[in-house]
Amino acid sequence: MPIPPARLSKYFLASMAVLAAAGPGIALAQAPDSVISQPGTAPASTFRTDRLTGEDVKPSDGVGVFDRMGAKLPDLPPEKDYKGPIDEAYGAYQRGYYLTAMDRALPRAQLGDPAAQTLIGEILSQGLGVKKDVKNAAFWYGKAAEGGDAAAMFKYALMLMEGEGVPRDKVKADDYMRKAAEAGNPSAEFNWAQILVADNPGEKGLKLALPFYEKSAEQGIADSQYAVAQLYATLKDLPEEKKRLAREWMARAARAGFDTAQLDLGIWLVNGVGGPKDYVKGFEWLKLAANGGNVAAQNKLAHLYVNAIGTAPNPVEAAKWYVLSRRAGLADPALEDFYLGIEDDQQKAAIEAANKFRRR
Secondary structure, rough: OOOOOOOOHHHHHHHHHHHHHOOOOOOOOOOOOOOOOOOOOOOOOHHHHHHHHOOOOOOOOOOHHHOOOOOOOOOOOOOOOOOOOOOOHHHHHHHHOOOHHHHHHHHHHHHHHHHHHHHHHHHHHHHHOOOOOOHHHHHHHHHHHHOHHHHHHHHHHHHHHHHHOOOOOOOHHHHHHHHHHHHHHHHHHHHHHHHHHHHHOOOOHHHHHHHHHHHHHHHHHHHHHHHHHHHHHHOHHHHHHOOOOOOHHHHHHOOOOOHHHHHHHHHHHOOOEEEEEEEEHHHHHHHHHHHOOOOHHHHHHHHHHHOOHHHHHHHHHHHHHHOOOHHOOOOOOOHHHHHOOOOHHHHHHHHHHHHHHHOO
């Protein structure tokens, strides 16, 4: 019962920035002949805010990951018949019979069964059918962690990091996170990689973290898939067969609904990073990320419409996406000049379109 990992840490991004600054031939995320301009840093006062206000502008209600996926997932293969022992406690939990699950698990937990102890920790930590009890949840997670249950070690490590139900203890938390990662828990693998990057700034930490990002990526953690793609594209001294897979890993993270991966995949396709250029697909991925609310994608999509890259030229759409990204604080002098140069009726249509925009 893992919980989603946190997004990539500032330490990972900082280390990637170090590589990007190390010189040509290392940072591949932006090709030299890039057709997508970088947003500028002009002050907000350069923008004609009188044309961009609207009382009908309302925040989006948000969107679920599965609503934003770029492609339909293939059908799952049929499950093989299970002939092993049936865990009645977990069966009751999965059907929502939490009190029954607790009753079935407690005797086993008291006898030292790590799986039953983890189940009780989960029920208590979430207050499922019982009063939420973080302190007792931490107790049972701790017992299960001592017994070697990977999911419990991961959960207990998080509680030790936050001081939730137990005293904060970074050393002990890191130790359990490492053990959970080494035991194959995908969320722990991602988080242990994050810890390695934080504790070892620069290329050293990224190389130490890469095997754990890879294992987590193989198990479907989109953040790890994104990290693997970036590291395959930027780290020196990696085998060529890994470098050739950078775009594939970026595509996996993008298809899983990770908007930053959708943004970067779009840029890679347009600029020919990690493979041949494909303007149409690059446009499609940037539009998907922009529709999901990614501000950088909205900015870059405006450039594609202005320059007719992967799509027909459309000044109203270009201005709409610029309006949206500029409202979010992303200045771009080139797009500002474009916006000021179009007709008043086109500006009005763009503002109306921006006011109606809702993330999807």
